[in-house]
Amino acid sequence: MLKLKYSRYNHLVKIPDEEAFVLVNFRTGALIRLSPLQKAVFDQATELPAAAKAIKRLRQGGFLVDYDELRHMRTQMLTAGGSGRALGLTICPTLACNFRCPYCFEQARSGRMSQEVQDSIVAFAQTNMEKFALNRLTVTWFGGEPLLCPDIIESLSARLMEVCQKLGAGYEAGIFTNGWFLTEENLALLERRKVNTIQLTLDGASPETNDHLRREAGGGSSFTRIMENIKKMRPYAGTSAPNVVMRYNMNRENAPYFGELAAKIDAVARETGVNITAYPAKMDSSMENPQHIRESALSIDEYGDLASPRSVKNVRNPVNFRRLYCKAQYIHGYAIDEVGDMYKCLELVGRKEYVMGNVRNFSLFKEPGEGIENMDRFFETIFPEEDKECMSCKAFPLCLGGCPRKRVAGERGCMSLKSDLDGYTLARYRKIGSKSYNG
Ligand code: SF4
Ligand code: SF4
Numbered sequence: 001m002l003k004l005k006y007s008r009y010n011h012l013v014k015i016p017d018e019e020a021f022v023l024v025n026f027r028t029g030a031l032i033r034l035s036p037l038q039k040a041v042f043d044q045a046t047e048l049p050a051a052a053k054a055i056k057r058l059r060q061g062g063f064l065v066d067y068d069e070l071r072h073m074r075t076q077m078l079t080a081g082g083s084g085r086a087l088g089l090t091i092c093p094t095l096a097c098n099f100r101c102p103y104c105f106e107q108a109r110s111g112r113m114s115q116e117v118q119d120s121i122v123a124f125a126q127t128n129m130e131k132f133a134l135n136r137l138t139v140t141w142f143g144g145e146p147l148l149c150p151d152i153i154e155s156l157s158a159r160l161m162e163v164c165q166k167l168g169a170g171y172e173a174g175i176f177t178n179g180w181f182l183t184e185e186n187l188a189l190l191e192r193r194k195v196n197t198i199q200l201t202l203d204g205a206s207p208e209t210n211d212h213l214r215r216e217a218g219g220g221s222s223f224t225r226i227m228e229n230i231k232k233m234r235p236y237a238g239t240s241a242p243n244v245v246m247r248y249n250m251n252r253e254n255a256p257y258f259g260e261l262a263a264k265i266d267a268v269a270r271e272t273g274v275n276i277t278a279y280p281a282k283m284d285s286s287m288e289n290p291q292h293i294r295e296s297a298l299s300i301d302e303y304g305d306l307a308s309p310r311s312v313k314n315v316r317n318p319v320n321f322r323r324l325y326c327k328a329q330y331i332h333g334y335a336i337d338e339v340g341d342m343y344k345c346l347e348l349v350g351r352k353e354y355v356m357g358n359v360r361n362f363s364l365f366k367e368p369g370e371g372i373e374n375m376d377r378f379f380e381t382i383f384p385e386e387d388k389e390c391m392s393c394k395a396f397p398l399c400l401g402g403c404p405r406k407r408v409a410g411e412r413g414c415m416s417l418k419s420d421l422d423g424y425t426l427a428r429y430r431k432i433g434s435k436s437y438n439g
Helices: 036-047 052-059 069-080 115-131 150-167 184-192 222-231 255-272 291-295 302-315 373-379 404-406 416-432
Strands: 011-016 021-025 031-033 086-092 136-141 170-176 193-202 244-252 275-282 334-335 341-343
Touching: 011 416, 021 416, 031 036, 031 416, 036 052, 036 302, 052 193, 052 291, 115 150, 136 150, 150 170, 150 184, 184 193, 244 255, 255 275, 373 404
Parallel strands: 086 136, 086 334, 136 170, 170 193, 193 244, 244 275
Antiparallel strands: 011 021, 021 031, 334 341
8 A cells, every 4th residue: 555654844823813824835835734733634634545635635745755855855856957958158357347346255366358258259159058058157256346348248149149049049148247337338248248137236226335345446336336237227127127236245234224225226116117126135254255244144044033024925836846056067068267266155255265167178078177077076965965053954945055165164044034934924824825836
């Protein structure tokens, strides 16, 4: 007889002020509302005949299983790391930056990407897309500040778009920019070169609360200028409007102002039609940061309390099991700096100790060169089997063991939801009802 057991990722919460419960499965995303009678059936479910209608539905939702879920996730996650048909390139035309943010751990240096490195990137994209039959190229412009080199974005984009056209492949792009150089001319360039996702950062809700954290080298008010620049996106609101995301690096000092900034951003979105939303990210508290930044870092629980109402609001449904944490774990994902050095994670750009090769001669087919273990270490993070806490954590299907860069550095990047699974479940229920149960 088939032996069913409860999924390790079921989570049951009593709905406040109602005689009912929400049952969610974090692996499948299935979510149902249970009356007290249905809960009583659920409590007995492993004793009931597998052919019963209610049991079949619970199996379809993944609430009851007859297999090892962790083992199955491992198969899916490892497969995801090596499959997929897109080439993801994060390209840094320069590591120079006109900002001096006190928490930034990027390795700023002067210099621009040479023509030779640009040629190598085009050749690398073409060779890899052909050899692996990839049908899409996704480019992320990163730095330093990439808009210090708009000419490189223009010409390299044009060449990469041409490669895609020749191969019949899709092309899309995004940019991480501090926003200072979002002039009308550069916005037109981004639109022309299919840069349809723009990530900006503000860390306060006014010049007084933002500018000491987002510090422009020349002393200008980054808050004032960036808010003005966002309004310049108005001509692009419409069918080709970019998705603009405003990141807010939150610590104890600036946490009280996030709501105010989010309201200002929402007002600009309404007024201009620009597709922009603000979200809070936990400000990094690594040892490389100055002491005052480390001291104002939020703990994971504090961050969870402050951030989760908004992050839950932004959750798209259903929350079906993701298979990779980020593109650093994907075989065809690379970050390339201005001298052609390659990394798995964009946050490590410029750090010699994490270089895995150079785009001039890197190939997955050749005998590994110096630094290749930096690639291997990232693949080992895909399914962190040796981490007992992750293996027994109910949030694992949502979190997948956290940021691979942190794991490679010997840390664990727990997601804030871990500390409030009840709140997360109820917020999802209120947002989407029980419709995500496909059973
Ligand atoms: S490894 Fe971490 S820091 Fe790097 S891209 Fe992935 S999530 Fe971001
Ligand atoms: S990193 Fe933390 S939240 Fe994520 S699965 Fe591991 S223990 Fe859970």
